[in-house]
Amino acid sequence: MNKTELYRALLQGDKNTQRVLFRPILMHFAARFNNTTYGKFASDYKTLVESNIKAMEYFDTDMVSLISDPYRETSAFGARIEYLAEGVPRCLDQIVKTIEDVKRLPVPDVAKCERTLDRIKGAYYYQELLKGTVPVSGWIEGPLAEACDLAGVNEMLINLMIDMDFSNFLMDKCMITAKAFAKAQIEAGCEIMGIGDAICSQIDKETYDLLVKERHIELISFIHHCGASVKLHICGNTSHLLESLGELNADVIDLDWHVDLDHAREILGNNVILGGNINPVIIQDKTEDEIYELSRDLVERHKNEKYILAAGCEITVLTPPENILAMRKASLL
16 A cells, blocks of 8 residues: 555554554754755745655655645735745734724735745645655645734734624635635645644633634535545644534544643544644654654554554654654554
8 A cells, every 4th residue: 555545544444554654744854854944945845845755755754745834825915924044934014903904805816826826836746756655735724823824923812802803804814715725735636634723722612612613614624525634733732622623523633742642532532533742842852762662652552543643743853863763663563
């Protein structure tokens, strides 16, 4: 079975896939591993794709991704982006401050805006090089994350409490672009669509249920209708949201290191794939043997479930390559 077939088998609950799939999130690490900069990785689809493929081949990972930074859609909405050689791209503009600003927001054409088009081209380039043998994960920002990118994190979180009209209107605009961007990446060859909505870990369950959950359900249903599976990534402690996340019908839910995997499985059930959840700082700082033992423990506990071995979030740029190889070794048990 090639890696795409292994992933599809896991989705279907096939226990005879021979190994636990291994899928670390690689961005800055992949760029440096390919002797290039994060700025180049985030601004040029060929660099992103070639860096990820080089890392995939060396570490034998089971998936590749188009994730780079949170500002693809933000740029399409009109914000200026500054690329840093060795840092995450920086958004220079807070383009939404009032509800009038929301009304004036354009509906971007993701096939024409530079940064969204670059990611779409990346999906095509993956398929050109990999011929469908490795599952490609596209990436979009979730509605609350993108609203925060446009309005500012502090400002948006305050508006969630004091101005529901503003919050709903802005997130509805973000949903239009999220759907269009997801559909374009799926049509370009993405098997999986990642949704990043990290800020959700910072709001209470009542606010999530009232303002975000139904949008996640709608977005996930739309992606399924377009023919891809969905991986939801919310960094941080989502323990308080687990019951709500169980209602979304996501295919894969990433869990950060704060969340107990056994508890999450009890709440979320057996049909969803859980990914995670070693602390990335531990993967960076511990020895190869220690990482192997941590990974082996996770694999032994969860190998008969729908499970993907991964860090809780992105592998740090300073992580020793041998520690990632130790994780892969453990996944083969």
